[in-house]
Amino acid sequence: xxxxxxxxxxxxxxxxxxxxxxxxxxxxxxxxxxxxxxxxxxxxxxxxxxxxxxxxxxxxxxxxxxxxxxxxxxxxxxxxxxxxxxxxxxxxxxxxxxxxxxxxxxxxxxxxxxxxxxxxxxxxxxxxxxxxxxxxxxxxxxxxxxxxxxxxxxxxxxxxxxxxxxxxxxxxxxxxxxxxxxxxxxxxxxxxxxxxxxxxxxxxxxxxxxxxxxxxxxxxxxxxxxxxxxxxxxxxxxxxxxxxxxxxxxxxxxxxxxxxxxxxxxxxxxxxxxxxxxxxxxxxxxxxxxxxxxxxxxxxxxxxxxxxxxxxxxxxxxxxxxxxxxxxxxxxxxxxxxxxxxxxxxxxxxxxxxxxxxxxxxxxxxxxxxxxxxxxxxxxxxxxxxxxxxxxxxxxxxxxxxxxxxxxxxxxxxxxxxxxxxxxxxxxxxxxxxxxxxxxxxxxxxxxxxxxxxxxxxxxxxxxxxxxxxxxxxxxxxxxxxxxxxxxxxxxxxxxxxxxxxx
Numbered sequence: 001x002x003x004x005x006x007x008x009x010x011x012x013x014x015x016x017x018x019x020x021x022x023x024x025x026x027x028x029x030x031x032x033x034x035x036x037x038x039x040x041x042x043x044x045x046x047x048x049x050x051x052x053x054x055x056x057x058x059x060x061x062x063x064x065x066x067x068x069x070x071x072x073x074x075x076x077x078x079x080x081x082x083x084x085x086x087x088x089x090x091x092x093x094x095x096x097x098x099x100x101x102x103x104x105x106x107x108x109x110x111x112x113x114x115x116x117x118x119x120x121x122x123x124x125x126x127x128x129x130x131x132x133x134x135x136x137x138x139x140x141x142x143x144x145x146x147x148x149x150x151x152x153x154x155x156x157x158x159x160x161x162x163x164x165x166x167x168x169x170x171x172x173x174x175x176x177x178x179x180x181x182x183x184x185x186x187x188x189x190x191x192x193x194x195x196x197x198x199x200x201x202x203x204x205x206x207x208x209x210x211x212x213x214x215x216x217x218x219x220x221x222x223x224x225x226x227x228x229x230x231x232x233x234x235x236x237x238x239x240x241x242x243x244x245x246x247x248x249x250x251x252x253x254x255x256x257x258x259x260x261x262x263x264x265x266x267x268x269x270x271x272x273x274x275x276x277x278x279x280x281x282x283x284x285x286x287x288x289x290x291x292x293x294x295x296x297x298x299x300x301x302x303x304x305x306x307x308x309x310x311x312x313x314x315x316x317x318x319x320x321x322x323x324x325x326x327x328x329x330x331x332x333x334x335x336x337x338x339x340x341x342x343x344x345x346x347x348x349x350x351x352x353x354x355x356x357x358x359x360x361x362x363x364x365x366x367x368x369x370x371x372x373x374x375x376x377x378x379x380x381x382x383x384x385x386x387x388x389x390x391x392x393x394x395x396x397x398x399x400x401x402x403x404x405x406x407x408x409x410x411x412x413x414x415x416x417x418x419x420x421x422x423x424x425x426x427x428x429x430x431x432x433x434x435x436x437x438x439x440x441x442x443x444x445x446x447x448x449x450x451x452x453x454x455x456x457x458x459x460x461x462x463x464x465x466x467x468x469x470x471x472x473x474x475x476x477x478x479x480x481x482x483x484x485x486x487x488x489x490x491x492x493x494x495x496x497x498x499x500x501x502x503x
Contacts, residue, residue, distance in 0.1 A: 023156045025080045025429040028196065028499040032442050033076075033432075040442040044434060047076065047187055055243060056181035056495075059236040060436075069239070072177060073494035075478050076432035078184040078200060079451040081498035082154070085162045086201070086474075089152055089455045092357065093471035095350050096150050097459040100169060101466065102344040103331060104144075104322035107135065109343070113330045116365055116416035117389060123295045124328065124389045124417070126304060131321045134311050140275050145216040145286065145318040146459040147172050147209050149475070152357065153424040153452050160503075163359040163424045165452065169319050169327030170293045170391065175205035175456050176243030177495060178475040184497050199499055201474070205456045208472025210247040212458035213286055215468060216316045217255060219460070220285035226256040228277070228284045228315070232291040233261050241290050256282065262297060265306035277313035284315040293324075293391040329387045333361040333419040360422035364406075364415045373420050374410070377402050385421045398423075398484045426450040428481055433494050451478040451496055474498070 033040060048071045051057075057069030103109060110131075118125040134140075149172035152162040182203070188196045217227055227248065235241055245257045258279055260268065269279045277284040287310050291297045298304055311321055325331070335341055336358045345351040362373035377384050386397040386405060397405050409415045431449050432440075454475045460468040477493035484492075 023425065023427050025427045025501075027430050028077055028080055028199075029191075029193070031430050032446055033191075035442065037442055043187075043190060044076065044432075046190065047183060048434065048436075050186050051181055051183050054181040054183075055239045056177055056183065057239045059234070059238050061236060064234055064236070070436035071434075072181075072239070073433065073435045074183055075449070075494055075496040076187065076434055078497045078499035079431055079449070079476065079478055080429055080501050081451065081453065081476070082160060082503050083500040084503055085152075085154060085160070086453065086498055086500055089150070089162050089357075089453060090471050090474070092353055093148075093150060093455045093457040094469045095345070095354055096167065097146060097148055097457040097469050098466065099335075099341075099344055099354065100146060100148060100167060100323065100326050101144075101459055101461055103335070104320075104326040105464075106344070109334070110322070110325055110331070113334045114325065114328065116413065117328075117330050119416070120413045121389055121417040126298075127321065127324060130304070130308055130311060131325055133308065134321060137312070139320075140312055141314050141316055141320075142463045143216070143219060143316045144320045144323060144461050145212060145316050146323050146457070147175075147212060147288075147318055148457045148459065149173075149175075149454045150457070151452055151454045153426045153450070155359070155424045156427050157425050160427060162357055162453070164332075164357045165424065166329070166332060167327055168391065168454075169323045171290045172454075172456065173237055173240055173290070174454070174475045174477075174495065175209045175473055176240040176247075178497065179203040179205040179207070179473055180243050182497070183495075184499075196499075199501075200497060201500060203473045203475075203497070205473025205475065206243055206247050207251075208458060208470065209456060210244050210251060212460060212468060212470075212472070213244070213288055213318065214248060214252050214255065216318070216460055217252075217285045219462075219467070220316060222283060222285060223254075224282065225285035226258050226279070226282045227286045227288065228279060229257060229259045230265070230287065230289045230291050230310075231259055231261060232297060233263065235290070237290075244288070258282070258284075262292060262303040262306045263299065265310065266302040269306070269309060271309060271313055275312060275314050277310060277315045284313065286318060287313075287315045288318045295390075327391070328389050329419045330363075330389060333363055333421075336361040359424055362420040364418050364420055366411075366413060366416065370415070374406055374415070377406055377420055383423055385423050387419050387421060388417060396484065426452075431478065431496075433478070433480070435494065448481045449478045450481055451476055451498075452493070453498065 052071045056072045058072050060070050118128045149168040151165040155163045341351050364370045381402040386402045428448050456473045458470050476496040478496040479493045
């Protein structure tokens with residue numbers, strides 16, 4: 001990709017001026033909220049109780065227990081989001097689903113994206129070795145299932161339009177919590193603001209995601225087969241995960257769901273002579289990963305062997321190793337390069353719509369273009385985000401940390417394991433962030449926040465044939481403006497929902 005450095009500087013100077021001129025949204029109601037302090041505290045406690053009684057809980061990081069939950073962090077009020085941009089993100093999801101599928105089946109492209117990264121990033125190398133093993137042996141299962149989530153921030157530097165932060169292809173979370181515990185409908189009811197209920201869009205993410213898993217199970221076509229969910233050893237996001245299991249039981253009571261860690265799979269599962277994955281005496285039809293996306297989930301060879309056993313099996317994987325690799329940051333960066341998207345999206349109009357949501361992404365390879373990208377970052381680190389090949393939040397670098405990191409690997413292949421992304425400048429608004437074990441009063445707790453929207457998609461394929469391709473719901477996370485990361489699981493963001501406004 002060629003970078004015109006002078007043009008880039010001009011664009012960023014314009015961006016900076018625009019950002020200073022207009023970067024805020026009015027909240028959904030006048031703030032501070034028009035309640036006395038005692039009534040405000042009563043409302044907060046009531047909403048906390050309502051949320052956790054609807055299943056809005058997580059396990060505590062500091063005092064982990066299988067027998068207790070704390071309330072999931074959330075905003076007291078829904079955050080404002082432009083209706084047109086919300087609808088744009090919904091509409092484009094099926095095209096992104098198909099793009100992910102096409103990318104996952106293009107070996108030459110995956111290799112070109114990752115060949116330099118796997119030299120220096122052990123985790124990505126291990127994933128790629130698993131992929132190469134399967135290519136050499138021959139993929140056992142032609143069917144694949146994707147439960148995807150495309151994340152966006154509004155960018156005030158681009159007419160307050162949505163720009164993609166990333167595409168999640170493994171363990172795309174919070175579809176269960178955000179659609180099963182509609183906290184903000186309850187808040188508006190308690191405040192007597194029933195007229196605002198119709199501004200909150202319906203969200204059936206859980207039903208859509210689990211329906212896709214069930215359809216994959218039906219496609220496997222063995223009535224005694226089971227669905228296997230892979231989880232972390234200490235899953236904190238337990239409610240969101242269990243909601244999927246319980247919704248499957250509601251929709252299809254006859255389908256058995258088994259939950260295991262990769263370590264347990266290594267000890268308890270086996271492959272039959274016909275490569276069926278057998279656990280507890282049952283053949284597995286679908287494997288749904290809610291773990292396996294982080295190096296922390298692999299304690300040694302046992303967990304990698306379990307992952308390979310699953311890949312070798314006839315089970316339909318969600319995701320398979322190809323989809324996992326298609327979700328890496330290097331692939332996202334490569335797709336944003338001029339002309340690359342058209343390799344996978346033949347319809348020019350669709351390609352143009354997808355490209356509109358991309359932001360600037362730059363490779364940091366040891367070549368002329370990589371050197372130019374490094375120079376851009378060193379000259380203006382506050383205008384970028386430095387991203388490694390990791391999922392789950394808490395991994396990116398910002399500001400002076402970008403400069404320090406790049407200076408430390410300036411002439412090293414290590415820098416090829418990272419990508420550089422234009423920092424998106426979302427509009428600021430006010431809200432209350434409600435967290436467990438936190439006391440605050442009505443006025444001092446009012447925060448300046450920014451919000452990130454995630455759109456869920458499902459895709460079920462058999463080889464090149466696309467059987468299902470849908471957009472199924474959304475989720476929103478919100479964080480303090482002073483906070484760089486937004487992951488709820490990582491402890492930075494809180495759950496939210498969109499309050500749609502006309503532009």
